[in-house]
Amino acid sequence: MALKTLGRPKDLEKREAILDAAQSLFAERGIDGVAIEAIAARSGVSKVTVYGHFGDKATIFESIVERETERLKQALCSAPTGGCGLEELLTRFGLALVSMLTQPCHLALDRAVSLEAQRNPDLGRRFFEAGPGQVRRLLSDILLRAQAEGLVAFDDPARAAEDLLALWLGFDAMERRFCGGCTPDETALKSHVGRSVKLFLRAYAPT
Structure with a gap:
């Protein structure tokens, strides 16, 4: 059985990717001009994953x-x-x-x-x-x-x-x-x- 490699947990990687994507989008368009779908698309995750981590844009x-x-x-x-x-x-x-x-x-x-x-x-x-x-x-x-x-x-x-x-x-x-x-x-x-x-x-x- 192959040993698991140590590294950054996938959930943490997704969370950071969501925050990075949201920060750049908020700066470009303003908070009100950014949809959750746009954050999900830029961060490479599903909309469900974004909601699962944060719930709403204010929390992000x-x-x-x-x-x-x-x-x-x-x-x-x-x-x-x-x-x-x-x-x-x-x-x-x-x-x-x-x-x-x-x-x-x-x-x-x-x-x-x-x-x-x-x-x-x-x-x-x-x-x-x-x-x-x-x-x-x-x-x-x-x-x-x-x-x-x-x-x-x-x-x-x-x-x-x-x-x-x-x-x-x-x-x-x-x-x-x-x-x-x-x-x-x-x-x-x-x-x-x-x-x-x-x-x-x-x-x-x-x-």
Whole structure:
């Protein structure tokens, strides 16, 4: 009897293929303009398989956001942290986040969900909780630990996290949303994220 080869489970392969197909289609046509049949066709599975894994388009989209958030978490966790100070840790977090969010596929998907959320507020809320809300929680946890070590001082960790996110993603993100443009080069990205972290640490330095 032949031994089974170890590898990626077929169900997981199908799930990832569905998410990849849906992400590209949502970016091209908007969420409302994509039928489940189109997702099934592009991912090479049946419509029944798509429904079996996710149930509806809103769940598919939420799963895409959760997957990208998990990839961000993995990128942060896989980087060496030995001897890493707070400024370096926040800079690494910011680079991973901004690099992910300035990819063309994410910019297109962001535009698509912004339009869809006007018609479907529930989907918009689910997107927020799975994506930006989760990122805010991750950053708040880092800042809480830093406060416990006396490195920063604030009254509300979530508000402090929002301030730093605003520095990273504020006017630059606005310009890209309206004007488009290419992904920033690595040097410019590091300069922007590093400057933002320095401003944040100066504002929240313990008195």
